[in-house]
Amino acid sequence: MGRQIRVPGAVLAAVLLLAAAGCSGTGSGAGADPGDDPKPGGATSAASAGPTAPGSSATPADGKPPSGDVLPGMVGVSVARTQLAALKVAPPGTMSGYSRDKFTHWAEQGDKCDTREVILQRDGTNVTRDSQCKAVSGTWKSLYDEVVVTEASKIDIDHMVPLAEGWRSGAAGWDAAKRKAFANDLTRPQLLAVTASSNRSKGDQSPDLWQPPSKTAWCQYGRAWTTVKSVYGLTVTEPERKMLSTMLDTCTA
Numbered sequence: 396m397g398r399q400i401r402v403p404g405a406v407l408a409a410v411l412l413l414a415a416a417g418c419s420g421t422g423s424g425a426g427a428d429p430g431d432d433p434k435p436g437g438a439t440s441a442a443s444a445g446p447t448a449p450g451s452s453a454t455p456a457d458g459k460p461p462s463g464d465v466l467p468g469m470v471g472v473s474v475a476r477t478q479l480a481a482l483k484v485a486p487p488g489t490m491s492g493y494s495r496d497k498f499t500h501w502a503e504q505g506d507k508c509d510t511r512e513v514i515l516q517r518d519g520t521n522v523t524r525d526s527q528c529k530a531v532s533g534t535w536k537s538l539y540d541e542v543v544v545t546e547a548s549k550i551d552i553d554h555m556v557p558l559a560e561g562w563r564s565g566a567a568g569w570d571a572a573k574r575k576a577f578a579n580d581l582t583r584p585q586l587l588a589v590t591a592s593s594n595r596s597k598g599d600q601s602p603d604l605w606q607p608p609s610k611t612a613w614c615q616y617g618r619a620w621t622t623v624k625s626v627y628g629l630t631v632t633e634p635e636r637k638m639l640s641t642m643l644d645t646c647t648a
Contacts (some may be wrong), residue, residue: 465518465538466555466584466619472646475618478625479639485630488563498558498578499571510579510586514552518588538615539593539607551594554578555585555616556623559599564629583626584619602642603634610645617642 470478501509508516508528515530516522522533530547537544544550558566558578566574580586597605607616617639624631631639 464584464615466587466615467517467581468583468622469615469618470622472614472618472643475621475643476640479621479631479636479643482621482624482636483630484633484636485564487632488565488567490559490563492567493559493562495558497571497574498561498566499575500578501552502575502579504581510581511552513581514586514588515547515550535588537590537593538587538612539589539597539609541609541611542590542593544590549591550588551591553587553589553594553597555587555619556627556629557597557599560601561627561629564624564631565627566629577627580623583623584615585623601632601635601638603632603638606638606642613642614646618646 501511503509504513506528507526512524512528512530515533515535516524519530519533519535522530525531533545533547535544535547535550536542537550539553554561556564561574561577566577569577577585593608602617602620607613621639621643623629
C-alpha cells in the first residue's frame with residue numbers, strides 16, 4: 396500500500412469553498428450584475444424601438460391602443476406640450492391643386508381588408524366580418540360625442556388631421572407615397588371610428604374652428620392632433636396653436 400497523506404481540515408475546507416465559488420460564476424470577471432444584463436436576444440425597450448414618437452405608448456399586437464386612450468401612438472401631455480412648442484407657426488397655405496384623390500385611401504391591408512375595415516375592427520367591440528372583410532355587426536363608441544353605434548354604416552373613419560388641412564399646412568409639397576401613408580396611418584393617432592354626424596360636422600376644420608362636442612375628448616384630441624402634425628412636420632396657425640394649448644390644459648397629467 397502507498398503511504399496515505401493527511402490533509403489538514405482547514406486546508407480541505409478552503410479548497411471546497413474555492414471550488415463552489417468557481418461553479419457559481421460569481422468570481423471576478425464572471426459578468427455584470429443581473430440588473431445590468433441586456434434583454435434576451437438583445438431586445439430594446441419599447442421606448443427606443445420602432446418609429447413611434449418619443450413618449451408614445453406601445454400598441455399591442457391586436458392594434459388596440461393602451462388602456463385609457465382610444466387612439467394608438469399617443470404621447471403624454473408633457474411630450475405633447477414639447478411637440479406643440481416646436482411646431483412651426485404659419486398662415487394656412489393655398490388649397491390650389493387640392494384633391495382628395497391625391498391622398499390614396501382606403502389602402503388595401505391584406506386578407507381582403509382595407510384601412511377602413513381595419514379601423515372598424517380595432518375601434519369596435521364584438522365586431523364580425525363577412526367573407527369580404529366588411530364589418531356586419533359590432534359596437535362602437537364615438538370619441539367626439541360619446542354616442543354608441545351598432546351599425547357600421549353609421550360610422551365614419553375620421554382623419555384626425557383632415558386631408559385638406561394637411562394639404563394647406565404642408566402636404567401640398569409631398570409626393571404621392573407620403574400622402575398615401577398620411578391617409579392610411581395605422582400606427583399614429585390619425586384615424587379613428589366616429590359617428591358620421593360628428594365627422595361631417597368637423598369637416599376639414601382645425602381645432603380653433605371645431606372642437607369635439609364632448610369636452611372629455613379634448614385631452615386626447617389635442618394630444619393626437621399635435622402628435623400627427625409633429626410626426627409629419629406640418630405647420631399650425633396661431634389660433635390653432637392656442638386652442639391646442641387649451642385642450643392640453645384639460646389633461647389631468
